Amino acid sequence: MGVANGKLKKEECVDGTLRRVVFLVSLASIGLTFLPVESAAQAVTQAQVDSLRAEIEFLRAQIEALRAEAAVDDAAADTTDAVAKLRAAAEAAAAEADTLGGPAAPERQEFVGRQRSLQALNPEISVTADLFAAVGTEDPDSDNFVAREFEFAFQSALDPYSRAKIFVSHETPGAEIVPFIGEDEEEEEGGFEIEEGYVEWVNLPGGFGLKLGQFFQQFGALNRWHQHALPFQSRSLPHLALIGEEALAQAGVSLHWLVPVSGAGTYEVTVEVNRSSNEALFGESTGPSFLGHVNGFWQLTEAVDLDLGVSALLGDHDTEESSYDQRLFGIEGALTWAPPDRSRYRGVVIRGGVMVRDPGDVPGDLDVRGATGAWVNAEARISRSWLIGGRYGWVEDPEDPSESVWLAAPTLTWWQSEWVRLRAEYDFLDRPSGSDGLFVVQATVAVGPHKHETY
Numbered sequence: 001m002g003v004a005n006g007k008l009k010k011e012e013c014v015d016g017t018l019r020r021v022v023f024l025v026s027l028a029s030i031g032l033t034f035l036p037v038e039s040a041a042q043a044v045t046q047a048q049v050d051s052l053r054a055e056i057e058f059l060r061a062q063i064e065a066l067r068a069e070a071a072v073d074d075a076a077a078d079t080t081d082a083v084a085k086l087r088a089a090a091e092a093a094a095a096e097a098d099t100l101g102g103p104a105a106p107e108r109q110e111f112v113g114r115q116r117s118l119q120a121l122n123p124e125i126s127v128t129a130d131l132f133a134a135v136g137t138e139d140p141d142s143d144n145f146v147a148r149e150f151e152f153a154f155q156s157a158l159d160p161y162s163r164a165k166i167f168v169s170h171e172t173p174g175a176e177i178v179p180f181i182g183e184d185e186e187e188e189e190g191g192f193e194i195e196e197g198y199v200e201w202v203n204l205p206g207g208f209g210l211k212l213g214q215f216f217q218q219f220g221a222l223n224r225w226h227q228h229a230l231p232f233q234s235r236s237l238p239h240l241a242l243i244g245e246e247a248l249a250q251a252g253v254s255l256h257w258l259v260p261v262s263g264a265g266t267y268e269v270t271v272e273v274n275r276s277s278n279e280a281l282f283g284e285s286t287g288p289s290f291l292g293h294v295n296g297f298w299q300l301t302e303a304v305d306l307d308l309g310v311s312a313l314l315g316d317h318d319t320e321e322s323s324y325d326q327r328l329f330g331i332e333g334a335l336t337w338a339p340p341d342r343s344r345y346r347g348v349v350i351r352g353g354v355m356v357r358d359p360g361d362v363p364g365d366l367d368v369r370g371a372t373g374a375w376v377n378a379e380a381r382i383s384r385s386w387l388i389g390g391r392y393g394w395v396e397d398p399e400d401p402s403e404s405v406w407l408a409a410p411t412l413t414w415w416q417s418e419w420v421r422l423r424a425e426y427d428f429l430d431r432p433s434g435s436d437g438l439f440v441v442q443a444t445v446a447v448g449p450h451k452h453e454t455y
Contacts (some may be wrong), residue, residue, distance in 0.1 A: 123156035123164075126448030130228045134175035137437040146174035149227060151195070153450040163202065167195040167226070175440060177234050177427055179241040179405050180397050195226070195249060207258040214251040218270040218293040219311045220332035220353060223247050228444045229454050231349075231379050233425050237393025237407045238355040238373025242328065243280055248313075250274035250289065266297045276315050281326055281357075289315030302340055308333040317359070324368065325360030345384050352376035357398060371396040379411075387413040403432045419446045 132146040151169040158164055172190040198213025216224045222235065227247075234240065235247070252274030259267040272291040276282035282289065295309035309332050317326040332353035339346055358370045373395030381387050389411045397403040409427040416422065423442040429435065 123154045124449045126153040126450035128228050129445045131443045132175050134440040143174035164199045166197040169195050209256040211254040216247045216249045219248050220330050232391050233442050236375035238395040241395040242357045250277050268295050282315050283317045283319050285316045285318035305336045322363050324362045327358045329356045347381040350378045369401050371398040385415045405431045
């Protein structure tokens with residue numbers, strides 16, 4: 001558009017110059033015509049003729065310069081038009097190739113180094129510290145400060161279908177709750193151990209999931225929680241007496257099924273086959289143990305949920321002298337109140353259960369009997385960071401069911417952040433041999449993406 005305007009202006013300038021030349025020549029001709037010959041000869045001197053000739057030559061030079069400049073502009077305009085035509089032809093050819101399914105022009109590719117992306121193959125690494133300051137009534141000067149556990153977690157999504165988790169912990173004994181004190185009670189030694197290490201296939205057809213390795217078994221809900229994530233400083237009293245201080249964790253395979261039902265409630269079924277390694281339940285046995293778990297979840301109102309599960313564990317208890325069947329049954333449930341618009345500031349969780357250990361058919365020369373225990377926990381959120389709670393537990397002595405112990409404990413918890421939790425707890429334990437008290441201040445610190453998981 002700019003080239004065309006410039007060309008038009010130059011053409012107007014050339015036309016104006018030509019009109020001036022014609023006007024001057026015409027004026028001179030008219031003057032010479034009306035003047036007499038002698039007068040004209042006298043009037044038109046040689047100097048005037050030379051001046052007029054010089055002006056005409058100057059105008060002719062200007063005309064030639066303007067014509068040359070106009071010719072250059074015409075050539076540039078022709079070149080621009082040629083380039084535009086070539087571009088239009090190329091676009092038309094590309095459009096025709098796309099329409100006919102022909103090969104498209106290759107896109108420009110830039111070289112990108114992949115060194116930094118190799119970090120994406122590394123697992124997520126986390127560390128959790130569970131630290132205690134404790135004072136007990138039985139021995140006030142013993143185990144006052146205990147770094148109970150340091151847990152190292154390695155987690156990675158291997159591919160869209162499977163993931164791996166490995167938990168390595170270093171434990172230091174101290175400030176434990178011991179329901180029954182035996183005559184041959186041995187002092188525990190700390191050290192490193194593999195708590196869990198398994199690969200899990202998720203989202204299999206039909207709502208199934210598969211787990212292979214060593215893992216915390218699905219005997220209720222709290223058995224799956226790691227110790228630093230528990231709502232109190234230890235597991236329930238029946239768990240400590242019938243299973244042991246640690247979670248029920250054995251190597252094997254676990255099959256989980258989310259039952260595809262519609263309507264009220266959500267249901268899941270878990271079946272596990274493991275190598276027996278829990279000494280409290282199976283003694284020296286290394287044979288298979290079998291676990292079944294059925295769980296239901298119901299949303300009663302917008303703010304109230306109910307979770308209820310039933311578990312059964314079957315295996316053999318072997319010693320050097322004898323062998324008998326070992327069976328453990330449990331019922332565990334939780335009632336949760338959390339108003340949707342205030343769940344970060346208000347809420348109550350009440351969780352409890354019953355646990356029964358039944359030895360089954362026992363040879364007549366063995367004095368082995370069953371034991372029963374029950375427990376209940378409650379925790380209320382009074383602000384965004386503060387929670388108050390309490391628990392109660394009761395259990396029979398597995399070696400002498402005529403004796404039993406009970407435990408009561410109030411707690412006060414402050415969540416400084418989701419990575420730091422401080423808790424004060426007083427555990428009062430009443431045994432047949434006497435009563436003991438233990439006051440602890442627990443600090444739990446999580447570093448990395450794996451925090452205080454409850455799953």
